[in-house]
Amino acid sequence: MYVTHDFTICFDETQYIAQVGGSLSNLLARPNVRASWVAALDDARRLLRPAAAWDTFAIKEFRHERLVLANGTRIGGGPVASVVAGASELAVGVCTVDGAISSRATELQAEGQRLRAMFLDDLGSWAVDQVRQQLCRGIEAAAKGRGWRASASLSPGESEWSVSEQSVIFGLLDTQPIGVVLTESLVMSPIKSLSLIVGLGPGPLGVEGASNCDFCTIRERCNYRRLRIMQTGEQ
Amino acid sequence: MKDKLITAIADMNEEEAMQLVRAMLEAGEDPQSILDAASEAMTIVGKRFDEKEYYLPELIIAGDMMKAVGELVKPKLRAQARSTKTAGKVVIGTVAGDIHDIGKDVVTFMLDVNNFEVHDLGVDVPAATFVAKIQEIQPDIVGLSGFLTMAFDQMKRTVEAIKEAGLRGNVKIMIGGAIMDASAAEYVGADAFGADASAAVKLAQGWVAQAGPRSSALAR
Numbered sequence: 001m002y003v004t005h006d007f008t009i010c011f012d013e014t015q016y017i018a019q020v021g022g023s024l025s026n027l028l029a030r031p032n033v034r035a036s037w038v039a040a041l042d043d044a045r046r047l048l049r050p051a052a053a054w055d056t057f058a059i060k061e062f063r064h065e066r067l068v069l070a071n072g073t074r075i076g077g078g079p080v081a082s083v084v085a086g087a088s089e090l091a092v093g094v095c096t097v098d099g100a101i102s103s104r105a106t107e108l109q110a111e112g113q114r115l116r117a118m119f120l121d122d123l124g125s126w127a128v129d130q131v132r133q134q135l136c137r138g139i140e141a142a143a144k145g146r147g148w149r150a151s152a153s154l155s156p157g158e159s160e161w162s163v164s165e166q167s168v169i170f171g172l173l174d175t176q177p178i179g180v181v182l183t184e185s186l187v188m189s190p191i192k193s194l195s196l197i198v199g200l201g202p203g204p205l206g207v208e209g210a211s212n213c214d215f216c217t218i219r220e221r222c223n224y225r226r227l228r229i230m231q232t233g234e235q
Numbered sequence: 236m237k238d239k240l241i242t243a244i245a246d247m248n249e250e251e252a253m254q255l256v257r258a259m260l261e262a263g264e265d266p267q268s269i270l271d272a273a274s275e276a277m278t279i280v281g282k283r284f285d286e287k288e289y290y291l292p293e294l295i296i297a298g299d300m301m302k303a304v305g306e307l308v309k310p311k312l313r314a315q316a317r318s319t320k321t322a323g324k325v326v327i328g329t330v331a332g333d334i335h336d337i338g339k340d341v342v343t344f345m346l347d348v349n350n351f352e353v354h355d356l357g358v359d360v361p362a363a364t365f366v367a368k369i370q371e372i373q374p375d376i377v378g379l380s381g382f383l384t385m386a387f388d389q390m391k392r393t394v395e396a397i398k399e400a401g402l403r404g405n406v407k408i409m410i411g412g413a414i415m416d417a418s419a420a421e422y423v424g425a426d427a428f429g430a431d432a433s434a435a436v437k438l439a440q441g442w443v444a445q446a447g448p449r450s451s452a453l454a455r
Contacts, residue, residue, distance in 0.1 A: 020290050020291075020292070023288070023289060023290065023292075023293065024290065024292055027247070027292050027293070027296070033292065033296070114295045114298070114299070115292060115295045115296065115299075118291055118292065118295055157383055157385075160384075162385065163332065163383055163385050164385070183359070185331040185332040185359055185361070185389075186332055187332060187333075187334055187359045191334050191358075
């Protein structure tokens, strides 16, 4: 299993304003709103601890909409089998920015600093999406290094892939080194965490070059997708 | 001045709004009518949010203004031995297995500024926690929020737990979330769904008005 902390998180104010909407630009001209924003940025930069754990697993066979891994684990449902169709291996990963951001946002909320708390919470979500993107690019680069290809990535809960599959992912990885656990109700803790799979193989795969947004039902109104497009140009 | 106050709050002019409130109080304006004007402004803010003219920061700033107005008029209200009526009690939360909170927070905010006493249980809330809170505060309304498809079953389990605890007859239950609709409400055993925050407030107000004075629980 691979554990990495080597991620670069970038918060660009212009991109954030564009994502939120034009009115934020006017609001940020006010000293109190700007102070909340700057303080939240400081908090985020100080508290972010990006990390990811991932590994690859040989795929034994595709059985209907599920994959059977060489270790006997069955994973899939929803669009999984069609997205990774043709893959020989499945990369499975969990990434996080740690729980300190959420704890701080909760503290700020309790203190009545609601605007700063909202900014910080938003920054945490934006950061974990950046970790996800960088992890996927890393997995893709590793595959290319072997002359292989990588499919689009998918996360439980996206599209029709059931969130209950989180337990399968956490059964495959030891996420203790990055401090992420799965609660009884299948929620990752810290909350600012994401899990994902990517199909890998030497030949063409089911869906390549697409983003997880392409499988998401709220893609047209998702703020984080807008941010991602601004940062990476990815559609 | 009342209209100016409404415009100042709705347009996010905090300083002007507070100056107006102070001036109105000094001029002997009825504090209740100042609060009513602020509530009217909040309705405009909510509408602008629904129309995507405003985003969460404006809701938060408006909420802070409403709070500040409340602080300024409270002493006068006390002096008049009048109190702001609570429209009703609401217990709200995102059901277990789901951590999405933006929609729930907006509904909480809108109910709050419309004089509801809102008890927000947060996210990933187990059915037993809803039941315990209902037993504790005896709300009129329970709001179940969820964004994921798996929230349907968790909402159903929560409604069943409320029923098993013998509390279903005492509360109206609404559900909300991007994927919720009338058929989801029927599936989970809720009374209705709120398509957005404004709809949720209208539902809550309608139920309370139907039930009469606050002291009488909302019977199904």
